[in-house]
Each structure stands twice: as C-alpha cells, then as structure tokens.
Amino acid sequence: MLELSILGFLAEEPLHGYELKERIKALTGHVRPVSDGALYPAITRLVKAGKLDERAEPGASAAPRRTLSLTGLGHEELLERLRHPKQAEITDQVRFNTVLAFLRHLPDRREQAAVLRRRLEFLQTPASFFYDGGEPVRAEETDDLFRQGMLRVARATGQAERAWLAEAVERLDQPS
Secondary structure, three states: OHHHHHHHHHHHOOEEHHHHHHHHHHHHOOOOOOOHHHHHHHHHHHHHOOOEEEEEEOOOOOOOEEEEEEOHHHHHHHHHHHHOOOHHHHHOHHHHHHHHHHHHHOOOHHHHHHHHHHHHHHHOOOOOOOEEOOEEOOHHHOOOHHHHHHHHHHHHHHHHHHHHHHHHHHHHHOOO
C-alpha cells in the first residue's frame, strides 16, 4: 500500500520527501499513519529498483532536499499494481481507497471497470463483524446497542458503496 501511494502520487508530479509524506498521510494517515521509518526505506528500495529518480536541490535551510520523480519503470509498476491489485487491496477498505485514488492512471476503462467489479463482487458476499453458528448476525438480530450501531452503519456504507460501484462500472462500460 505504501509503495502504491508513493508511485501514485509521483505519477502526478515530482515531490520532495516531506510533501510526499504529507499527501500519503492525508490519504490514509488517520487510519494508518506513515512513519519516516517506513517511508524512507520504501523510497530507497524504489530508487534502487530504478522506479524512482532522486535529485538533490537546495533546501530552505542548509540541508538539501531530495526531489523524487517517477521513471518509466516506475510508471509501468504503478499500472501493473492498479491492473492486478492484491486480494487484500480489494477487501480492505483503506487499501482499496488507495487503489481507487490512483485508478484514473490506468488508461483502459475496461481495466478500471474490472478492478471495480472485483470490489463489487467482494461486497456482495454476505458478511458481518459477528457470527452465530457460522451465520452472519444482522443488526436486527442483536440486542447490543453498540453492535447494532456497528452493523447498521456498515450496512448503510456497504449499500452506498455498492450503488456507486455499479454506477461507475456502468459508466466505464459505455463507449467514450
């Protein structure tokens, strides 16, 4: 997820490490904060793999700033990750939002629709936070006010997301 965020934001424009961190934090920070201890090693791996270019520029203070940009290899990596998200990137809401944030970079509308269909298929499978005898518990089936709240909010959110996904797939399936 972190590498996808790095590649995605740098596909939009070159950024300094701090700017990149702030954008990633805005996307997922309240749920999964990004630390320097995770970000900068990921950047180093991507630079060594030839997926990012790095150049030093004078900083506002004495220390130079590193400006990062995406290479052709990095762009191809981004497209591949968007075409074929891992299952956890489909099933986990925060990870899926990261895919969704950059899905516009896929030039083929059919490939975009295929990713959305995978998420829609996942959301159509009955699920719950709680189970009784192997069956999902619905909000109406619990007397626990707080679990009932969790289940009602999840159901409403799921309904809204499924509706949007269906609309988006329909639009993407139409000739441009």
